[in-house]
Amino acid sequence: MNWLIFNRLLNHLLQHDVQFVHQWSVIEPQWMVVEVNDLGWIIGLLLQPGKIEIAWGEPKSCDARVSGKFRDYLYYLMSKKVTDGVFGLQITGDQILVQRWHRIWSQLDIDWQEIFAPYLGDVVVHAVANMGQGVWRRFDDFNQMVKRGFTEFLHYELQVLPCREEINDFLDDVDQLQMAVDRLTARWAEVDAR
Numbered sequence: 001m002n003w004l005i006f007n008r009l010l011n012h013l014l015q016h017d018v019q020f021v022h023q024w025s026v027i028e029p030q031w032m033v034v035e036v037n038d039l040g041w042i043i044g045l046l047l048q049p050g051k052i053e054i055a056w057g058e059p060k061s062c063d064a065r066v067s068g069k070f071r072d073y074l075y076y077l078m079s080k081k082v083t084d085g086v087f088g089l090q091i092t093g094d095q096i097l098v099q100r101w102h103r104i105w106s107q108l109d110i111d112w113q114e115i116f117a118p119y120l121g122d123v124v125v126h127a128v129a130n131m132g133q134g135v136w137r138r139f140d141d142f143n144q145m146v147k148r149g150f151t152e153f154l155h156y157e158l159q160v161l162p163c164r165e166e167i168n169d170f171l172d173d174v175d176q177l178q179m180a181v182d183r184l185t186a187r188w189a190e191v192d193a194r
Helices: 003-014 020-022 068-078 095-106 112-120 122-157 164-193
Strands: 032-036 041-048 051-056 066-068 088-091
Touching: 020 095, 032 068, 032 095, 051 068, 066 068, 066 095, 068 095, 088 095, 112 122
Parallel strands: 032 066
Antiparallel strands: 032 041, 041 051, 066 088
């Protein structure tokens, strides 16, 4: 793969995200190594002010190293919160750099309409963008519906998991039991005092 072309394309796309340009304009140049164990890939990312350079192989030095399986990277990159855990990835070196990279990646918002409008025209790009947003919204609705259906199936059909009302009832019973034990302990202490 010609990394020079990929670097230019990636940085051209990243320049269309104002947030990325702002957040990365103040960073010191740092190397982050991404090691995909199950595919045997070692990729060096040189994070510089306003751009990223990608190198195939191990750099001479690195500030942070992330290693794990390809699917773990996908889960990590698709999670929206840095606090979602590291999904089986091993992070060594500068943890803050990796968290910062993840935060910026998860907030990446490239203005695709601005990129394609000169080639296809504003009207076409706007129509395609609206259609894409509609498809994405339907996919998200379908995803939520499947999650709700699966949860209800586990709660009501298989009765594997208790529903929220049952959990609340159980916690109320525990609280009442705790108060009864406290009252009994207080009475016992009174009797012992006499």
